[in-house]
Amino acid sequence: MLGASETALAHAIVLSSTPRADQTVRSEELAIEIRFNSRIDAARSHMKLFKIGGEAVALPILDAASADTLNAKATGLEPGAYRLHWQALSLDGHITQGDIPFAVSR
Amino acid sequence: MQLFIEIYGFLSVVLRGVILAAQSVAVGGLAFLMLLVWPLAPKLAGAGAALERRALRLIFVSASGLAAAEWLAAASLTVMLVGTLEIPAQEAAGARAVAVDLVAGVIAAVVAVSARRAQRGGVALRQSAPVLAALLIGVQAGSTHAASQFEGAVVLACAEFLHMAGAAVWIGGIPYFLMALTDVADPTARARVAARFSAMSVGAVAALLAGGALMAAFYVGAAPAMYGTSYGVMLSAKIVLLLGLLLLGGLNFLAVRKLKQEPAGPLLRTRRFAETEIGVGLTVLFCAASLASLPPARDLPNDRASFAEVVDRLEPRLPVRLDSPDFEALSAALPPEALKNLPPGAQPPRSPADIAWSEYNHHWAGLFVIAMGVMALLERVSRRLAPVMRHWPLVFLGLACFLFLRADEMVWPLGRLGLIESLRDPEIAQHRLLTLLIVIFGLFEWQVRQGRIKAWWAPYVFPVSTATAAAFLLTHSHALANLKEETLIEITHTPLALVGVAAGWSRWLELRLDGGAKRMAGFVWPIGFILAGLMLVFYREA
Numbered sequence: 001m002l003g004a005s006e007t008a009l010a011h012a013i014v015l016s017s018t019p020r021a022d023q024t025v026r027s028e029e030l031a032i033e034i035r036f037n038s039r040i041d042a043a044r045s046h047m048k049l050f051k052i053g054g055e056a057v058a059l060p061i062l063d064a065a066s067a068d069t070l071n072a073k074a075t076g077l078e079p080g081a082y083r084l085h086w087q088a089l090s091l092d093g094h095i096t097q098g099d100i101p102f103a104v105s106r
Numbered sequence: 107m108q109l110f111i112e113i114y115g116f117l118s119v120v121l122r123g124v125i126l127a128a129q130s131v132a133v134g135g136l137a138f139l140m141l142l143v144w145p146l147a148p149k150l151a152g153a154g155a156a157l158e159r160r161a162l163r164l165i166f167v168s169a170s171g172l173a174a175a176e177w178l179a180a181a182s183l184t185v186m187l188v189g190t191l192e193i194p195a196q197e198a199a200g201a202r203a204v205a206v207d208l209v210a211g212v213i214a215a216v217v218a219v220s221a222r223r224a225q226r227g228g229v230a231l232r233q234s235a236p237v238l239a240a241l242l243i244g245v246q247a248g249s250t251h252a253a254s255q256f257e258g259a260v261v262l263a264c265a266e267f268l269h270m271a272g273a274a275v276w277i278g279g280i281p282y283f284l285m286a287l288t289d290v291a292d293p294t295a296r297a298r299v300a301a302r303f304s305a306m307s308v309g310a311v312a313a314l315l316a317g318g319a320l321m322a323a324f325y326v327g328a329a330p331a332m333y334g335t336s337y338g339v340m341l342s343a344k345i346v347l348l349l350g351l352l353l354l355g356g357l358n359f360l361a362v363r364k365l366k367q368e369p370a371g372p373l374l375r376t377r378r379f380a381e382t383e384i385g386v387g388l389t390v391l392f393c394a395a396s397l398a399s400l401p402p403a404r405d406l407p408n409d410r411a412s413f414a415e416v417v418d419r420l421e422p423r424l425p426v427r428l429d430s431p432d433f434e435a436l437s438a439a440l441p442p443e444a445l446k447n448l449p450p451g452a453q454p455p456r457s458p459a460d461i462a463w464s465e466y467n468h469h470w471a472g473l474f475v476i477a478m479g480v481m482a483l484l485e486r487v488s489r490r491l492a493p494v495m496r497h498w499p500l501v502f503l504g505l506a507c508f509l510f511l512r513a514d515e516m517v518w519p520l521g522r523l524g525l526i527e528s529l530r531d532p533e534i535a536q537h538r539l540l541t542l543l544i545v546i547f548g549l550f551e552w553q554v555r556q557g558r559i560k561a562w563w564a565p566y567v568f569p570v571s572t573a574t575a576a577a578f579l580l581t582h583s584h585a586l587a588n589l590k591e592e593t594l595i596e597i598t599h600t601p602l603a604l605v606g607v608a609a610g611w612s613r614w615l616e617l618r619l620d621g622g623a624k625r626m627a628g629f630v631w632p633i634g635f636i637l638a639g640l641m642l643v644f645y646r647e648a
Contacts, residue, residue, distance in 0.1 A: 012254070013401045037405040038254035044201050046191050068256070087190055091254040093183060093203025094399060095114070095190070 012036040012088045012096040015068075019084070019102040026105060030074040032059065034100075038090045039067045045088040047072045052081040077104045113535065114186045115399070119581045121179050122395035125210075126270075127388055128172035129242060132217055133271070134278020135165035136239040141275075142286075142302050144232065150299070151292035160285050162225045169218035172242075176211030180204045206249040213241050243270045250398060251325065258324060265320040272314025273394075276307045276355075277387035280380050287377055293369035300362040300376070307355060324404070331403035334410030336589070338403045339596045343580060344393045346604055351386050354379045378618045382611045389577045389607050396581045409589040411597070419594050422644035430466035435459040438516040460515075461647045467512050472642025474505035479635030486628055496555055499568075502548025506541050513537045536578065543575050569613035572631075576606025595647070602641050609634035 017034045019025055032047065047059040047070065059072035070088060084100040139161055147154035180199075187198035198204070217238050224231040231238075244267060252262035283303045290296045322341060332338035361376045403410075411419075433439055437460050481498035484491045511519065514537055517528040529535045550567040553559045580603045612630035619627060 013405055015405075037401065039256065040254075041201055044187055044191060044193070044198065089187065089201060089203075091202050092249055092251055093201070093206070093253075094118075095183075095186060 012090040041089040123392035126391040130274040130278030131168035133274035138282040151295040153290040166221040173214035180207035265317040269317030272310040275310035297369040304362040325402035327404040335403040431459040468645040476639030482632035499551035506544040573610030579603035
């Protein structure tokens with residue numbers, strides 16, 4: 001949908017995201033928002049940020065304004081290629097996983 | 107734990123299929139008691155009590171199985187959440203879907219216990235059966251796609267309820283109908299049972315179609331989504347199987363009408379068609395479980411395959427690919443350092459050589475399958491060739507060897523993955539399972555045809571294995587990153603599965619029927635094999 005990879009065997013699919021797939025962001029802080037097509041159990045979903053060639057960091061899920069959205073915040077972003085890995089549990093019990101690649105540049 | 111996480115997607119679809127099947131048989135049994143056995147008992151010429159006892163036994167078994175499957179589903183989702191989120195089990199078990207499975211399991215257990223008590227003379231089930239049946243389906247309906255919708259969730263849950271209730275009364279009721287045809291010896295009483303079950307089935311089919319049409323209109327939305335998404339393709343397969351069931355049901359409907367005029371008339375065809383309805387009905391339920399794991403077609407407006415892309419993928423083209431690229435040209439042969447820039451867990455994109463390799467495998471497999479179909483057909487039409495052609499099952503062994511060596515290039519003896527290690531990949535595990543089934547087919551069928559295995563059940567291994575493999579193919583997922591490509595692959599696999607279902611059950615009918623119907627069924631499955639072979643020979647991935 002956004003050029004991001006997504007495991008097909010599931011329900012929740014990404015309708016929009018910040019960052020978008022393959023976007024280049026310039027700041028060292030990033031407010032992450034992923035909106036899905038269905039209701040999500042945010043308490044049982046997660047996001048992980050991988051720096052290509054570096055370590056993975058788990059991002060705490062923040063309270064979202066809507067039941068179809070996952071929010072998180074990434075800080076201290078160094079220039080380079082990243083992959084945002086998400087896993088969402090939809091209310092009907094299906095787990096979806098996906099990745100959003102993006103880059104940080106100054 | 108990692109292995110469990112990797113195969114969870116496939117396991118959850120299979121488990122959901124088992125849940126739908128067990129639920130249909132349990133609720134179908136309760137409906138059979140409520141609508142047929144209890145009200146008709148005084149008119150069943152003394153056979154009512156025995157029929158009730160047998161029905162209660164099957165309700166007990168299916169409800170116990172349902173309870174176990176629901177609790178297993180709850181446990182597996184909890185383990186999956188604990189494993190992937192690294193949260194305490196208690197927190198994972200608080201998920202809504204886990205709670206729904208646990209509650210459904212408890213209701214199923216209550217049904218099982220009530221059935222057991224009723225077998226011992228208890229009467230409580232007579233009052234509680236409608237509530238228990240409605241609760242079982244209602245809880246399940248509340249945990250399907252509808253649960254995560256923002257709009258129309260209640261209407262969709264009601265449609266799902268109607269759909270599942272219809273399937274339970276019709277498909278789930280057939281085993282009980284077969285019991286009744288055996289237990290009720292008096293021709294007039296038997297004709298009465300058949301007429302009542304026929305009326306129940308008509309009502310159930312109406313409910314099933316009404317609920318299904320409403321959900322299809324909502325989740326699919328527009329015609330292009332029917333062929334352009336995996337959800338639409340799977341729904342199309344379900345509709346084709348349903349048409350097959352309606353054909354068998356229609357034939358039985360006509361037989362029941364005839365039985366009214368001539369109560370002592372023959373019942374063989376009705377019984378055999380009913381057996382086949384159970385088999386095809388189970389396949390439909392697994393298809394429904396697969397459908398429940400896919401995102402609704404309506405939510406994929408930008409990732410659909412166009413009509414032109416579908417036609418382009420299905421259009422037969424010559425020459426077929428009988429030469430493969432060298433293994434060294436494949437992505438699987440890339441050295442580990444070539445993959446270091448890929449994100450963790452990601453696969454390299456498929457190259458033209460990878461596609462050529464896969465097409466070569468499919469085309470050769472197709473030639474094996476065509477050879478079997480042609481030989482089986484010649485066995486039936488030529489007395490002169492029959493002594494040689496009857497050895498056609500041995501071709502299965504050649505096919506299995508070919509697939510074992512070539513189907514998954516990443517695995518031993520070609521690739522780096524060891525045999526056991528490779529089973530962690532659900533797609534490879536499914537390919538291996540199918541290869542094993544092919545070997546079983548071949549050896550069994552050949553031995554049976556030589557008269558070396560005389561057990562009564564031996565001839566049924568072939569049709570049941572064929573139909574089971576076809577049902578598994580409907581749950582087959584490639585879990586690709588590209589949803590459109592996933593759909594285009596489903597479009598090539600799904601017709602193969604449908605032909606497999608037809609071949610398996612027509613062979614069953616050939617074994618179980620007599621006269622002209624037996625001969626006709628005997629021609630259907632070899633032709634099904636030839637069709638499947640042709641689909642493989644013209645299979646393309648680009």
